[in-house]
Amino acid sequence: MTYADDEVVRAAGCVLWRHSPYDGELEICLVHRPKYDDWSHPKGKLKRTEAPLAGALREVEEETGHLCAPGARLPTVRYQAQGRPKEVSYWAAEATGGHFTPNNEVDRIIWLSPAAARNRLTQARDQQLVDALLGILNPA
Numbered sequence: 001m002t003y004a005d006d007e008v009v010r011a012a013g014c015v016l017w018r019h020s021p022y023d024g025e026l027e028i029c030l031v032h033r034p035k036y037d038d039w040s041h042p043k044g045k046l047k048r049t050e051a052p053l054a055g056a057l058r059e060v061e062e063e064t065g066h067l068c069a070p071g072a073r074l075p076t077v078r079y080q081a082q083g084r085p086k087e088v089s090y091w092a093a094e095a096t097g098g099h100f101t102p103n104n105e106v107d108r109i110i111w112l113s114p115a116a117a118r119n120r121l122t123q124a125r126d127q128q129l130v131d132a133l134l135g136i137l138n139p140a
């Protein structure tokens with residue numbers, strides 16, 4: 001089935017990462033959304049004329065309280081949400097500072113090793129983004 005462009009829900013987000021302040025190891029930030037009781041990467045719907053990268057950075061700041069430096073583009077994730085096709089553009093993004101404050105949309109964040117993040121993610125489709133990030137940060 002094909003959909004008109006205006007039927008596709010467009011969203012954007014980031015796989016937010018940092019080097020642990022404790023041991024320097026790579027950590028990935030996941031957000032917990034109480035509405036869905038799930039763990040995911042920070043993301044959200046784009047505003048009408050918003051560019052995907054700008055929306056991704058806005059969503060990271062709104063959901064995690066962190067500013068970030070965007071890096072490489074990651075795979076776009078496509079799925080059905082409430083009977084409509086959804087397309088989420090993602091970027092790798094290094095956290096550059098900030099502080100989380102719980103809000104209605106996100107009540108918790110957690111910084112985890114890549115393996116623990118992959119295991120904590122609620123949706124299997126989000127796990128591929130961890131692998132994509134690792135491929136960019138640690139090229140063979």
